[in-house]
Amino acid sequence: MIRTEEMLLNVGPQHPSTHGVFRIVLKIDGEVIKEAKPVIGYLHRGTEKIAENLQYTQIIPYTDRMDYLAAMTNNYILCHAVETMMAMDIPERADYLRVIVMELGRVASHLVWFGTYLLDIGAMSPFLYAFREREVIINLLTEISGGRLTFNYMRVGGVKWDAPEGWLEKVREFVPYMREQLAGYHDLVTGNEIFMARMKGVGAYSKQKALAYSLSGANLRCTGVQWDLRKNEPYSLYDRFQFEVPSFPEGDALARYNCRMAEIEEALKIVEQAVAQIADGPIMAKVPRIIKPPAGETYVRIESPRGEIGCYIASKGKKEPYRLKFRRPSFYNLQILPELLEGENISNLIAILGGIDIVLGEVDG
Secondary structure: OOOOOEEEEEEOOOOHHHOOOOEEEEEEEOOEEEEEEEEOOOOOOOHHHHHOOOOHHHHHHHHHOOOOOOHHHHHHHHHHHHHHHOOOOOOHHHHHHHHHHHHHHHHHHHHHHHHHHHHHOOOOHHHHHHHHHHHHHHHHHHHHHOOOOOOOOEEOOEEOOOOOOOHHHHHHHHHHHHHHHHHHHHHHOOOOHHHHHHHOOOOOOOHHHHHHOOOOOHHHHOOOOOOOHHHHOOOOOHHHOOOOOOOOOOOOHHHHHHHHHHHHHHHHHHHHHHHHHOOOOOOEOOOOOOOOOOOEEEEEEEEEOOEEEEEEEEEOOOOOOOEEEEEOHHHHHHHHHHHHHOOOEHHHHHHHHHHHOOOHHHHHO
């Protein structure tokens, strides 16, 4: 019998597989993880407190920097909360443009996850292919917003600019191209025997466990729960589109992979329908020069690529919020990690962590 002794091992906070400045302190016995303590906060910027000293429009650029892989979604949740407080009607064309850019952002976000996750577990080629397709999306979002990662595109009452001439046609052409590449990803990765053996049964948890930890997004849908706010509590124009909510019952790393890959296809369906339905019209509602929501409070929630993101605003009728709070899905989804790692072989650490799909800007706030 081989005798071992416990030791402490630091993973991160400077490590490519932790997807940002995230540290895990492991207590290991040989190759078995006995205890895992996540250490967060290295990227904390005090976004919510800063927002209490800013006018509402000035807060929008700060939302870009939370989940910087889904900046359009972050822009939207803040604007949506303010518009809800002010009972504001958004021009239809602006709403369509919002949906298109958010769903393109969802695809781009999942492509980053797909590429980096496969890189984490030892496959180089998928990373290169995924970033090739992501680059097309980023170019489209740059063309409409002027930004490349932090877009600052949405405004309370609508969007900053209309789509440039020919932009919608480029989006229309992108959809079949992306579907073709997605089929190639499946040929390359999905069903590959080595990949299946590496993922199946790893990091598994039950539906009850997922609900107890308030997991959302693919981390919840991988347990068979068909919960997606775009479908269950439609906002914006999502009730006008036909799409499915992919879910898989196994609750393991492979189920989370399957969920996100299926979500790319569903997002493409939404983009395709939105481009077909959009009509000419204004892109901004009539908005006061200085935005002052009435005294009161509101909470809204939407479906980001990471899961349920929420925004709570308390107003005293002034041009700055009295209190602003974001429910950040990456922060909540990360809480189950210590339980998943306990008793696992250390070789599964990165496969489990990467499968959660966290963005540290959102975890730390």
